[in-house]
Amino acid sequence: MPELTAEVDRLSLTIEIGEIPVRVHTTDPLFLNLLQERYAGFVSSSEHAEIDLEIEIAPPGSGDPDAPVHVSCFGGRWTLQRGDFFAEWEPARRHGWVRQTANPYSIDAVLRIVHTLVLAKQGGFLLHAASAIRDGKAFLFAGVSEAGKTTISRLAPPDVTLLTDEISYVRRQGSSYVAFGTPFTGELAKLGENVSAPIAALYLLAKGAENRIDSIESGEAARSFLANVLFFAKDEQLVQATFHAAFEFISRVPVFRLTFVPDARVWELIG
Amino acid sequence: MNKLYIARSPRVAARSLGGEMMIMSGRDSTLFTLNQTASILWQAADGTTPLEEIVQQKICSEFEVDPAEALQDAETLARELAGHQILQISERPIPEPSAAGEAR
Numbered sequence: 001m002p003e004l005t006a007e008v009d010r011l012s013l014t015i016e017i018g019e020i021p022v023r024v025h026t027t028d029p030l031f032l033n034l035l036q037e038r039y040a041g042f043v044s045s046s047e048h049a050e051i052d053l054e055i056e057i058a059p060p061g062s063g064d065p066d067a068p069v070h071v072s073c074f075g076g077r078w079t080l081q082r083g084d085f086f087a088e089w090e091p092a093r094r095h096g097w098v099r100q101t102a103n104p105y106s107i108d109a110v111l112r113i114v115h116t117l118v119l120a121k122q123g124g125f126l127l128h129a130a131s132a133i134r135d136g137k138a139f140l141f142a143g144v145s146e147a148g149k150t151t152i153s154r155l156a157p158p159d160v161t162l163l164t165d166e167i168s169y170v171r172r173q174g175s176s177y178v179a180f181g182t183p184f185t186g187e188l189a190k191l192g193e194n195v196s197a198p199i200a201a202l203y204l205l206a207k208g209a210e211n212r213i214d215s216i217e218s219g220e221a222a223r224s225f226l227a228n229v230l231f232f233a234k235d236e237q238l239v240q241a242t243f244h245a246a247f248e249f250i251s252r253v254p255v256f257r258l259t260f261v262p263d264a265r266v267w268e269l270i271g
Numbered sequence: 272m273n274k275l276y277i278a279r280s281p282r283v284a285a286r287s288l289g290g291e292m293m294i295m296s297g298r299d300s301t302l303f304t305l306n307q308t309a310s311i312l313w314q315a316a317d318g319t320t321p322l323e324e325i326v327q328q329k330i331c332s333e334f335e336v337d338p339a340e341a342l343q344d345a346e347t348l349a350r351e352l353a354g355h356q357i358l359q360i361s362e363r364p365i366p367e368p369s370a371a372g373e374a375r
Contacts, residue, residue: 217289218288218289219288219289219290219291219293219304222286222288222293223293223302223304226295226302227302231300234298234299236282236297236298237297239284239295239296239297239300240283240284240295240297243284243286243295244284244286247286247288250288
């Protein structure tokens, strides 16, 4: 008599961003291949995972990726929700699950949110900023959409290692801050290199008629910095922690206004 | 007129930087930058000192203002800050647990 049930193979992949390994599990080999391609350079062979996420694949066509994100915590369990995914994560168990269609964008959003929550507890954050390494030092270029993050990334000379053209990954290590490469891309659609370096400066981008670096007042630095921090959760404690972390960053990392014309000479000012 | 007491809300985070007092609402992440008078009220809002006393000691001693007018302005400002849930305001002293995410 034939078996009425069969064990389904559970496939796993570890995606390590900012030295935080997240292992995703799926039963769909095509989706696993898609993730391997999407996160090439960030796939880890590490046996250890900080977080395990079970992916449940929903039928195609379900959900709206442009719907607002809702992130909340109740009883130690985070709920992450957008039109195209629903996820839960329990930090104490290091375990969560995601229901989404077989696309890379939903899991990308889930990973970004989970990383912001993990980093917020550690004094780090994701930032709307391009970042790059030159001579062993990392530089961040922050700004809203159209501020020039992709432009300055595209103009980077060959001796510059690009970490991201869109979302920078910042962790606190002792009394300094380190920027890591991310697979979170902007218009450049090019994954950052999976490397890291201590942050030497943060530049607030402005387009202008000349290339120029100006110092700015600490209050303006703090306001601009906070405006560029990615934060999704409606959680008072985490909001307060992120607020104080931002001020710690501002007190330890030099912040400047970088006005630039869109040509490669701007990089003569960086380094 | 009844005495008014003001206390910093425990639901915000606050920092003073470069002479500016910045406060973020924990509820909706809105960022506020307080002006000089609002900063004075925030710093003095211990929940036990009446607003009238704060105005006399911290505002009238620093600025040439009419005490009655200063108190009226301070009350208006305090109510506005309370509307943003930055301050708590009461006709009775406000007990301690309200010691907020204060500037370090």
